[in-house]
Amino acid sequence: MSDNVETELLLEISDLKTHFRTPRGTVRAVDGVSLTLERGKALGIVGESGSGKTILSRSIMGLLPRSGVIREGSVKFRGQEILGKSTKEMQSVWGREMAMIFQDPMTSLNPVMKVGRQIAEPLMLHLGMNKAEARQTAEKLLRDVRIPEATRRLDQYPHELSGGMRQRVMIAIALACGPTLLFADEPTTALDVTVQAQILELINEQRRDRNMSLILVTHDLGVVAGFTDEIAVMYGGKLVEKAPTKVLFERMKMPYTEALLESIPRLDQPSHSRLAVIPGRPPDLVNPPQGCRFAPRCAYVRDRCLTEEPQLTAAETPGHVYACHYPVGSPEYHERRVELSKVSTVVGGSI
Amino acid sequence: MSGTDNLVTTDDATDVVVADEAVKRRLGWGFWLCIGWIVLMIILAFLAPYLSIKDPNANFIDMSGKGRPPYGPSMDHWFGTDKDARDIFSRTLYGARISLTVGFVAIAFGLLVGGTLGILAGYFRGWFDRIISFVFVILLSFPSLVLAIMLTSLIERSLLTISLVLGVLSIAPVGRLARASTLQYADREFVTAARQIGATNRRIILRELLPNVVIPMGALALLGMAVAIVAEGGLAFLGLSVEKGITWGSLIQLGSEGSTTLQKSPWIAFFPIFVLFFTVLALNFAGDRLRTYLDVKESAL
Amino acid sequence: MAGTGKAHLRPEGEALLRVEDLVVEFPVGRTGLKVNAVTGISFDVLRGETLGIVGESGCGKSTTGRAIMQLPRPTSGSIVFDGQDLTKLDKEAMRAARTKVQMIFQDPISSLNPRRKVRDIVMEPLSIWKRGTKQEQAAAVDKVLEEVGIDPQRAAESLPHQFSGGQCQRISIARSLVLDPRMIICDEPVSALDVSVQAQVLNLLEDLKKAYGLTLIFIAHDLAVVKNISDRVAVMYLGKFCEIGASDDLYARPAHPYTKVLLDSIPVPDPNATVGKVAVEGEPPSPVSPPSGCRFNPRCPNASDRCRREEPILREIEPGHFVACHHPLFGGEAPVSVRSA
Ligand SMILES: Nc1ncnc2c1ncn2[C@@H]1O[C@H](COP(=O)(O)OP(=O)(O)OP(=O)(O)O)[C@@H](O)[C@H]1O
Ligand SMILES: Nc1ncnc2c1ncn2[C@@H]1O[C@H](COP(=O)(O)OP(=O)(O)OP(=O)(O)O)[C@@H](O)[C@H]1O
Ligand code: SF4
Ligand code: SF4
Numbered sequence: 003m004s005d006n007v008e009t010e011l012l013l014e015i016s017d018l019k020t021h022f023r024t025p026r027g028t029v030r031a032v033d034g035v036s037l038t039l040e041r042g043k044a045l046g047i048v049g050e051s052g053s054g055k056t057i058l059s060r061s062i063m064g065l066l067p068r069s070g071v072i073r074e075g076s077v078k079f080r081g082q083e084i085l086g087k088s089t090k091e092m093q094s095v096w097g098r099e100m101a102m103i104f105q106d107p108m109t110s111l112n113p114v115m116k117v118g119r120q121i122a123e124p125l126m127l128h129l130g131m132n133k134a135e136a137r138q139t140a141e142k143l144l145r146d147v148r149i150p151e152a153t154r155r156l157d158q159y160p161h162e163l164s165g166g167m168r169q170r171v172m173i174a175i176a177l178a179c180g181p182t183l184l185f186a187d188e189p190t191t192a193l194d195v196t197v198q199a200q201i202l203e204l205i206n207e208q209r210r211d212r213n214m215s216l217i218l219v220t221h222d223l224g225v226v227a228g229f230t231d232e233i234a235v236m237y238g239g240k241l242v243e244k245a246p247t248k249v250l251f252e253r254m255k256m257p258y259t260e261a262l263l264e265s266i267p268r269l270d271q272p273s274h275s276r277l278a279v280i281p282g283r284p285p286d287l288v289n290p291p292q293g294c295r296f297a298p299r300c301a302y303v304r305d306r307c308l309t310e311e312p313q314l315t316a317a318e319t320p321g322h323v324y325a326c327h328y329p330v331g332s333p334e335y336h337e338r339r340v341e342l343s344k345v346s347t348v349v350g351g352s353i
Numbered sequence: 354m355s356g357t358d359n360l361v362t363t364d365d366a367t368d369v370v371v372a373d374e375a376v377k378r379r380l381g382w383g384f385w386l387c388i389g390w391i392v393l394m395i396i397l398a399f400l401a402p403y404l405s406i407k408d409p410n411a412n413f414i415d416m417s418g419k420g421r422p423p424y425g426p427s428m429d430h431w432f433g434t435d436k437d438a439r440d441i442f443s444r445t446l447y448g449a450r451i452s453l454t455v456g457f458v459a460i461a462f463g464l465l466v467g468g469t470l471g472i473l474a475g476y477f478r479g480w481f482d483r484i485i486s487f488v489f490v491i492l493l494s495f496p497s498l499v500l501a502i503m504l505t506s507l508i509e510r511s512l513l514t515i516s517l518v519l520g521v522l523s524i525a526p527v528g529r530l531a532r533a534s535t536l537q538y539a540d541r542e543f544v545t546a547a548r549q550i551g552a553t554n555r556r557i558i559l560r561e562l563l564p565n566v567v568i569p570m571g572a573l574a575l576l577g578m579a580v581a582i583v584a585e586g587g588l589a590f591l592g593l594s595v596e597k598g599i600t601w602g603s604l605i606q607l608g609s610e611g612s613t614t615l616q617k618s619p620w621i622a623f624f625p626i627f628v629l630f631f632t633v634l635a636l637n638f639a640g641d642r643l644r645t646y647l648d649v650k651e652s653a654l
Numbered sequence: 655m656a657g658t659g660k661a662h663l664r665p666e667g668e669a670l671l672r673v674e675d676l677v678v679e680f681p682v683g684r685t686g687l688k689v690n691a692v693t694g695i696s697f698d699v700l701r702g703e704t705l706g707i708v709g710e711s712g713c714g715k716s717t718t719g720r721a722i723m724q725l726p727r728p729t730s731g732s733i734v735f736d737g738q739d740l741t742k743l744d745k746e747a748m749r750a751a752r753t754k755v756q757m758i759f760q761d762p763i764s765s766l767n768p769r770r771k772v773r774d775i776v777m778e779p780l781s782i783w784k785r786g787t788k789q790e791q792a793a794a795v796d797k798v799l800e801e802v803g804i805d806p807q808r809a810a811e812s813l814p815h816q817f818s819g820g821q822c823q824r825i826s827i828a829r830s831l832v833l834d835p836r837m838i839i840c841d842e843p844v845s846a847l848d849v850s851v852q853a854q855v856l857n858l859l860e861d862l863k864k865a866y867g868l869t870l871i872f873i874a875h876d877l878a879v880v881k882n883i884s885d886r887v888a889v890m891y892l893g894k895f896c897e898i899g900a901s902d903d904l905y906a907r908p909a910h911p912y913t914k915v916l917l918d919s920i921p922v923p924d925p926n927a928t929v930g931k932v933a934v935e936g937e938p939p940s941p942v943s944p945p946s947g948c949r950f951n952p953r954c955p956n957a958s959d960r961c962r963r964e965e966p967i968l969r970e971i972e973p974g975h976f977v978a979c980h981h982p983l984f985g986g987e988a989p990v991s992v993r994s995a
């Protein structure tokens with residue numbers, strides 16, 4: 003879709019680390035992630051709960067707790083390093099350049115402030131609009147996010163709106179100052195499927211209209227499949243695979259990505275189909291396992307995985323990287339796959 | 354990767370256990386110091402009659418020419434004596450007996466009555482809850498000192514009655530907390546889960562709710578005990594505390610009698626005040642730590 | 655009151671559970687208004703069958719499940735379980751009946767008492783009902799814990815928060831199994847779990863169902879999950895059933911416009927699937943004042959005047975497939991009902 007648009011590198015992250023000091027020890031929530039994102043593109047970040055998706059996106063934005071955090075590496079936004087910037091310096095970036103939509107629209111809207119004011123506030127603050135202009139723009143924004151009777155809604159409080167409508171207001175606030183990069187952290191998890199479809203479509207449409215970049219954080223592979231250009235898979239605080247969306251679904255390299263996809267019940271399978279499972283659970287980020295972090299749960303694990311940490315490697319397709327010693331399609335992978343299929347027919351029969 | 358394999362994925366949870374211990378450690382040495390002080394006070398108070406300390410009621414008039422009592426602190430009388438030449442150190446220890454008992458009985462009474470009412474109100478809701486909550490509101494809107502003065506001036510002021518009066522005052526705050534935490538837990542699904550396996554109300558309250566509600570109330574009990582001890586002191590100051598026997602309150606009152614006692618012989622009041630202050634501080638601090646610790650644990654759930 | 659029909663109920667005796675005209679209302683504060691959480695639904699579940707109930711948030715799925723357990727007692731309707739009408743039982747008899755129907759809840763952590771040892775939690779049903787000696791109870795608990803993949807030794811020493819979400823859900827399942835129930839009502843048992851863990855729990859339920867000869871009611875909002883585990887699926891909207899049928903049929907060929915909308919709204923993990931079509935506008939209205947006629951009419955693309963006036967009744971459009979709609983996607987227009995004339 004962006005073939006005719008000149009590509010502009012908007013975001014360049016290298017070796018970003020975000021650690022928390024806690025009584026238990028240092029939590030390596032994000033442990034050396036490198037990423038790039040072009041203007042106008044949508045990047046999906048997926049992974050299990052606790053894999054560091056939220057912390058990664060907040061770390062990029064610089065929205066982290068004030069104390070007990072170690073943040074290292076580099077985050078370049080439009081070629082400018084923003085990692086070391088102070089809160090004060092970041093204030094001109096937040097809202098105007100980067101904005102975020104949160105998971106729970108109820109807790110992220112101020113319950114005692116009218117919707118109109120919540121949208122108008124950043125307009126007056128960042129764009130220096132006066133009250134009347136801000137109100138007018140707010141009304142237009144509400145119309146943009148398809149809220150019926152926008153004029154009346156300006157004077158309502160968040161609790162007077164339905165869940166989907168509140169999320170629309172959140173989106174309007176995020177869009178208010180025309181950011182170039184929009185973060186959406188599980189924007190639809192709290193909503194119903196029919197409303198989820200509406201909201202995702204709305205975000206997508208606004209992104210196209212405004213030539214914004216989007217970072218969509220979610221645990222739902224279905225959501226990222228339809229609405230992103232690229233997908234980054236996180237596991238245990240690391241980026242383990244990144245590829246253009248189509249490539250990831252069709253030619254994934256990481257056994258983890260494959261297992262994640264296979265464990266989802268699908269509508270096109272008959273009922274009572276046996277689901278693939280990933281045994282065990284995600285690693286403890288205080289003492290992550292040596293070598294490959296997925297090794298304790300991986301069906302294709304070999305000795306090398308336990309000692310040597312796999313580095314991000316480029317696959318055949320441009321833009322596709324993965325971190326695995328024995329990726330999907332390798333001879334070792336096939337060999338193990340054959341062994342596994344034998345075992346499961348034997349044991350599977352004895353249930 | 355077969356079905357039966359999947360059934361037995363017993364993975365490790367040691368990491369979480371570690372976290373739990375870390376939180377425990379974080380109660381901190383301050384907490385344990387406070388608990389140490391409180392325990393020391395309780396032991397000393399309990400053992401006072403058996404310790405080889407001076408008789409708290411004997412008059413140690415000094416004939417060697419030191420003049421008239423009160424005497425200041427010396428090797429003989431560590432905390433000095435009062436104007437009747439009674440040993441303040443031993444009187445302070447004996448005072449702990451009554452002061453701590455008053456604090457303890459008062460809060461125990463509050464926990465028993467207020468806690469029970471609060472839990473029942475929170476669990477059963479409906480009209481019972483409405484009545485109980487109304488009673489709590491009324492109790493809370495009386496100025497408690499005035500209520501205490503009113504009650505104590507009417508009755509015979511024994512250890513038990515003073516404790517009970519202070520206990521009555523703690524019913525409403527304790528009850529409100531009990532009700533609030535019961536409400537918070539009664540809506541959790543483990544209560545529904547217990548009900549749907551056929552547990553009776555009695556069993557749900559005792560086995561499911563009580564263990565959860567008791568802990569925040571424990572924290573409040575420490576604070577409440579501190580309040581009761583201070584309140585007893587206040588009553589003593591007005592001459593409305595326990596009639597017979599020594600309390601910290603009455604010691605302080607004696608030490609600040611008249612207009613000149615405090616200036617001329619400050620030790621009479623100073624040492625009891627010092628002990629009272631540290632005990633109340635320790636109770637407050639420990640209660641507060643316990644509460645924050647519970648908040649942390651609760652959020653970890 | 656116009657029910658939603660009972661054409662789909664199977665002969666009495668075959669069904670382990672038969673619910674007729676279930677109504678559950680909640681008062682709205684002291685306004686005199688009421689939430690019509692469940693309005694006149696009927697369904698049955700055969701022995702060994704799994705019935706899935708899907709629908710959007712607030713449509714009354716949990717209320718239906720809880721009403722079967724009489725938590726709280728429904729406003730009206732009958733619930734016949736194993737030949738016994740649960741709504742007519744007194745408190746004591748109901749307490750005993752509850753041992754035969756068990757429930758598993760959505761939030762695995764909040765459904766376990768945070769301050770009791772896990773093994774005691776699983777033992778609790780047995781000690782309430784004084785089943786067997788202490789040794790027998792212990793043996794039964796250890797057996798069922800092993801079966802759901804929890805180490806009994808660790809369960810004896812640990813509190814719930816020392817286990818992961820998936821493990822807590824296994825513990826809940828173990829607790830619901832110790833009394834050897836006939837039926838388990840699962841209220842969104844995997845919604846709070848990660849996909850990888852969700853698959854473990856779904857497989858476990860499927861295995862236990864076979865091993866224990868269980869009948870399941872499986873409530874969820876995720877259509878794919880419900881399809882995976884259910885034999886029959888009922889689609890709910892605003893306190894009513896829209897459509898009920900064998901799960902493979904219903905998903906392959908939805909007849910009710912709402913079912914179609916639900917299916918079209920699910921984002922599928924396939925980048926080639928068509929996206930960008932919003933299946934339906936608007937959001938479900940409040941159950942305090944539901945629309946007249948068909949409750950889906952304000953959002954339905956096929957709505958007609960008749961839909962606004964007359965409530966559709968469940969009728970069979972192909973063997974075992976029932977729909978409550980005047981203008982279904984297939985199966986022909988609903989015959990004009992005598993009642994509405
Ligand atoms: N303030 C904090 N202090 C310590 N650890 C933290 C803090 N915030 C997050 N973490 C830890 O960092 C890790 C990553 O958390 P993050 O919220 O990014 O996960 P996530 O991938 O967004 O998961 P979810 O899907 O559950 O939202 C987790 O293990 C979490 O416990
Ligand atoms: N105790 C109650 N008091 C008042 N209203 C209630 C009560 N329980 C449920 N409701 C209302 O009844 C309706 C149905 O609720 P229910 O919990 O059954 O929905 P659900 O389908 O399970 O939704 P979800 O998917 O969100 O769990 C909702 O509108 C809800 O607000
Ligand atoms: S490196 Fe080894 S353990 Fe890690 S994903 Fe690849 S095969 Fe599995
Ligand atoms: S009855 Fe009418 S409004 Fe209701 S679903 Fe069918 S066509 Fe739509």
Ligand SMILES: [Mg+2]
Nearest residue numbers: 055056057187
């Ligand atoms: Mg997150």
Ligand SMILES: [Mg+2]
Nearest residue numbers: 715716717842
């Ligand atoms: Mg529910």
